[in-house]
Amino acid sequence: MKYMAKMEKDEWCSCPFRYAVTAFVDKWSLLILRDMNFLGRKRYSEFLKAEEGISTNILADRLDRLVTQTILEKQPDVENPGKQIYVLTKKGRDLLPILLDIVRWSHKWDQDTVVEDEFIAEINDNPVKFVADFYDKGMMNVCPEEDHICTGTV
Secondary structure, three states: OOOOHHOOOHOOOOOHHHHHHHHOOOHHHHHHHHHHHHHOOOOHHHHHHHOOOOOOOHHHHHHHHHOOOOOEEEEOOOOOOOOOEEEEEEEHHHHHOOOOHHHHHHHOOOOOOOHHHHHHHHHOOOHHHHHHHHOOHHHOOOOOOOHHHHHOOO
């Protein structure tokens, strides 16, 4: 197998990591997906409140990219006529196991990562059931803003 840096362009184009990297793997896109999945955020103004301090131009760009990749879609905001919300598509919801693996991996290997042991135990107990129940049972708000499961604060 060739190293990716030495691969010809047509060889790299069929690599599954290339697809994932271009679709959603950058700091800001992952944080948007975190906020949608674990904080229940869906409005532009809500994403701006993230403590990481995303700038408006970066936020607009990443939301557009996620929409273009069909990971998110825009829908009318029934609570604020004339405005839109962002919702996860089926393709976006299918990223949940990956996001949960990132949470588990960080919990295991990073001493500064703060995640409730109960949350990790619940994921580990039956990962397939946990993922299936996550959206069906309204578990999207497992990380309220003041909770430290995602924000890293105690």
